[in-house]
Amino acid sequence: MTRSAYLRRQKQMGRHLFGVFPAQYPREIFWAMNTVPVEIWDPPLTTANANGHLQPYICSVVRSGLELILQDKTRILDGFLFPHTCDSIQNLASIVNDYLGIEIPCCFFYHPKAPFGKGSRDYYLSQLKFLTAQLEKLFGPMDPDAFKRRVDQGLNMQERLAKAYEMRRLGGLAVSNTSFYRNIRLAEYLHPDDFISGFETFLAVSKGENPKGPGIILSGILPHLEILRLLDQQGVRVVDDDLLNCNRRMPLSAGRAQDPYEILVENYFAMPPCPTRGSPIQERIDFMMDKVRSTDVQGVIFCGIKFCEPEWFDVPQMVAAAKDAGLKTLLLDLEVNQPLSGQLATRVEAFVEMIS
């Protein structure tokens, strides 16, 4: 079933739909409000209208997200959420809320930036409650029991995702890179009831020895489908990642508190290091090097998005650390949905030759 068909079905089932821009937000609160958060990362569109609002030096994630709205493909949604991820998304929120004249309500979510103090936890908690209040205005009061249930479900989902990553790392998943990320990324729009059951099946049928081949780590914002396909063709295994829309949103430890809000607070502060949360660069390097040490990788591919400041400031330090560890590195400056050019393919193939 296509994403749009699935979303229409959710709507028919009486669920609300919320378009969510990248990257960090508490999806459990939406679930508890009988709402499906639908993440907007890389809609496959040709950009035309967004250029009238955005300069040429704005990244393709923001550009394609705006294009989706301008092409009137978000009419099915009951609202938008703009987490405070970067300067471009911050201002995009204002453009959409104030100037497009659309009638879909916008909500905003500010998450604190590191270094975190005691005030950061209190503030994050207040932001969670503020988000709930914003949604309650739209959809009515949240049922505390449903909230508790959905937070538990979130933990359950995290557990399964972590298990999938571990199986892949240990060579126990017989799936292509393309298939792995296609399944992981279903979490961007599936209702948890559907995701968890579907993912269980995926893990069960995929159990098996991973085909051998040189291993790499992917770093960056999101996996690029064409690059994944090329890596599959070349017999390269992605053994782990440091991608913003995948592993960098999976808490390193599960929240143990009793109160569901407190669990969400624990989850946020247990997320892997990320520039969008202000984490020190050394923590990012350590996070990547831990992955290197626990696997048999030969190289790292940095899949940057053109004009993405949070990512590109960190890259030189991460490249240096990877090289110091004897790894080969490849830097790709991509647009989302960018077709694979001959030059790009040659660069990836040359990299694969080096690590093979």
Place this chain on the structure above:
Amino acid sequence: MSWVQRLSYNIMKDLGAPMVMGLAAKAKKKRPAPIHTPFGPRLKCAARLKEIMTRHYFLARYAKGAKPVAWVTSGAPVELLRAFDFYTIYPENHGALCGAQRLGPEYCGIAEDHGYHQDLCSYARIDLGHALSGKTPVGKLPRPDLLFASNNICQTVLYWYRVLAHRLKIPLLLFDTPYNFKDIRREDIHYMVDQLKEMIPVLEKVSGNKFKEDTFSEVIHSAKDASLCWGQILETMQQRPAPMTIFDAFVHLAPIVSLRGLPVALQYYETLLAELKERIDQGIGAIRDERKRLMWDNIAIWYKVRDFSNLFAERGMNFVTATYTNAWAETSAHMDVERPFESMARTYGQVILNNNLNHRLFLMERLIKDYQVDGLVIHSAKSCKPYSVGQYDLKRILMERLEIPSVVIEADITDFRAFSEEQTRTRLEAFFETLEASF
């Protein structure tokens, strides 16, 4: 702090700096005023400003070891650091200075050679280029003991200062100011106040000085007076003819950015304000024939300030206001010595770039009316996304509401590789035509 370095700093402060300034003044050849010029008489204060800023950078060479040194972002609440006697350096101000001297591409290139992408903010690339090579037109910048950033102007400073903290292996204090998607909330203020209070032990440790609330209040008092005075200076441009241009203001804002909270900033602005009032009384304008009054949006194009100043003045066009220069005056009324921490949160949490675009729209509408603006020049700065994203919409809405002609210049603040002379010239010619037709 070492007593030898402190002694050396004090000698330079009391003897060396005045001597160097004196020699520089003597060596400076007086340029005869050009006969055919569109400009009015030069501001007398300009020489004093140069002296103050030269002295600031001169003394910076001797600050290391004599005083705790911090590198600070332009929107950070420096008043707190002043209470610990930090010597503060503003990499953004240094970047502007490098940009004005057309050194941007050279210093950015050094950072690029070390892997920093050419699409990153050019202030950051200049600063990283400096940090990696030691190159600077001001002689030498002291290595910081601490980095102090606030993301109220952009998230870029956070990414950039993280790199500095990583490379220099020194602490980074971030003053995280929640972006005002709508109005500022009580929880936002609490969060910011908590952060400021949590910084005190770190600042005491790094500086070796104890926090004194009285000193903090005195600094706030001084900063508030200087900011209010800066606001009055900008307001003088509401007069016709305006006694100075916004290009002057771009230069004269250096003390409010870099020396805010120090007595010298207030003293300087009082002198400048007196001079401007005198010019108003005598009907002296910054340009001789002020026919059109313009507004500038965004940071200056530092390598083009002189060229643009001439280009517009020759046509009798004067920039009388800017959203950028206004930023250091807009929220200073919130500063309150009775509630130092909360007032810092309110002042710095509500600066222009930490607010939604409607805030900027209303501000621009007000400035257009108060300063009787005829046209708007919008600098779409590749380096500054929070300032630039949304400008196309603002342009359209201002045209719809106020019928104000405007032009967008696609450029960069310091890296002139992102500037197209021909494209800009074509756009400006069309703008001039529209503006003339609107008489």
